[in-house]
Amino acid sequence: MAAKNKxxxxxxxxxxxxxxxxxxxxxxxxxxxxxxxxxxxxxxxGKGQINDAFVxxxxxxxxxxxxxxxxxxxxxxRENHNPTxxxxxxLHKKEIDRLKHEMEAGGQALIPLRMYFKTGLLxxxxxxxxxxxxxxxxxxxxxxxxxxxxERAISFRR
Numbered sequence: 001m002a003a004k005n006k007x008x009x010x011x012x013x014x015x016x017x018x019x020x021x022x023x024x025x026x027x028x029x030x031x032x033x034x035x036x037x038x039x040x041x042x043x044x045x046g047k048g049q050i051n052d053a054f055v056x057x058x059x060x061x062x063x064x065x066x067x068x069x070x071x072x073x074x075x076x077x078r079e080n081h082n083p084t085x086x087x088x089x090x091l092h093k094k095e096i097d098r099l100k101h102e103m104e105a106g107g108q109a110l111i112p113l114r115m116y117f118k119t120g121l122l123x124x125x126x127x128x129x130x131x132x133x134x135x136x137x138x139x140x141x142x143x144x145x146x147x148x149x150x151e152r153a154i155s156f157r158r
Contacts, residue, residue, distance in 0.1 A: 013116035014043070016050050021137065023111055023129035029099070031063070031124045032090035033115075036081050038073035040122060047071040048115065055089065055110035055126055057100050063089040065112065065124065089124065102128055 019025065035043075042048065053067040065087045072080045091099075102108055111129045115122065132140075 013114050014046070014048050014050055015114045016053070016112055018051050019111050019113050019127075019129065021140075022132055023109075023127075024132060024136075025111075025113070026108070026128040026130065028113065028125055028127045029091065029095060031126055033065070033122050033124055034088040034090060035122060038076040038079075039070050039081050039087075041076075042070050042073045043115065043122060044117075045074070050112045050115055050124075053112050055112065057096065057103065057110075061093075061096050061100065063091055063096060063099070063110070065089055068112070089126070099128070107131075 048068065048070040050068045052069075053065055055063055055065055057063050067084070068087065069083055070081070071083055099110060103110065108128050108130055110126050113125045113127050115124050117123070
């Protein structure tokens, strides 16, 4: 009997499932996160969510992640982290200036798309996004239905 593949049980990535539905996704950036040890261990266990999270550039040009929920580490001690605390993002100064300029131009927000490990370091993929209106969401649903119907017709003919 073969042993279980350990990769299937380990953390892969945390995705923002609402991002594609509620926003037009523009340019993407990869940012590091400034975390404590118990936060990293909790994320490795897959105990986090970024569905309601957003990024704001605070005074002093510091990009900060708000609204992300990382559960307290199960085996942590009294020094465990606060699950909803703001977390500082690590970006190059040129990227911060560019993002700040794009956001000040109006109508765009920085939304986290996914959180993943890259060579042992936790990364956050953020994107400049524009909010969708209700009619935009309806059009997307219609397109998905049409594609589903077309695929059914093709598979029926085979």
